[in-house]
């Protein structure tokens with residue numbers, strides 16, 4: 001098991017947040033549209049705080065969420081993405097659209113939904129997780145075992161490749177893998 005890359009199963013028996021009661025189950029969502037996003041974000045207009053970046057994103061393909069009663073309160077998306085790193089070509093488990101309802105933060109829900117999305121990639125034989133985030137979100141993902149990628153990462157945008165202005169992080173999701181060395185280029189829009 002990769003330390004803290006965590007599957008839902010891995011954490012099922014060890015409740016890190018006992019003060020909130022049992023850890024809510026993560027489920028695979030049949031869809032994640034604007035209305036599901038609105039349900040989670042409440043009245044926060046730009047919860048990711050990246051609208052000002054002008055970046056164009058690709059949607060995630062699979063969706064993992066937590067419901068409390070009827071209410072969706074957390075989401076993480078998964079999409080496999082192609083990358084060139086030096087001479088290596090890899091496909092990573094792209095994790096995106098991670099969000100927890102403002103009144104439900106700090107009780108491990110991001111940990112749970114990210115773990116489920118990562119586990120999905122692991123189940124498909126992928127060896128690396130990849131995500132992009134603002135610098136102030138880096139500590140959250142570091143707590144989940146993710147590592148900062150040093151150096152520029154090129155990404156695709158409609159006008160051609162640019163250097164990603166956000167932070168790029170990776171996670172080993174297979175025992176013992178190391179990130180290849182060399183220039184990094186995401187061969188798609190970011191997720």
Ligand SMILES: CC(C)(COP(=O)(O)OP(=O)(O)OC[C@H]1O[C@@H](n2cnc3c(N)ncnc32)[C@H](O)[C@@H]1OP(=O)(O)O)[C@@H](O)C(=O)NCCC(=O)NCCS
Nearest residue numbers: 047048098099100105106107108109110111133139140143
């Ligand atoms: C970022 C976000 C998803 C975190 O959700 P959350 O459910 O509160 O996170 P968790 O409770 O699962 O916390 C996971 C870990 O990160 C830590 N953490 C949470 N918020 C943190 C913060 N602001 N700074 C540092 N660490 C933080 C927690 O302590 C926890 O570590 P621990 O279990 O070792 O104590 C949530 O704040 C959010 O939705 N923000 C708005 C949208 C966003 O920015 N999404 C991320 C896009 S990349």
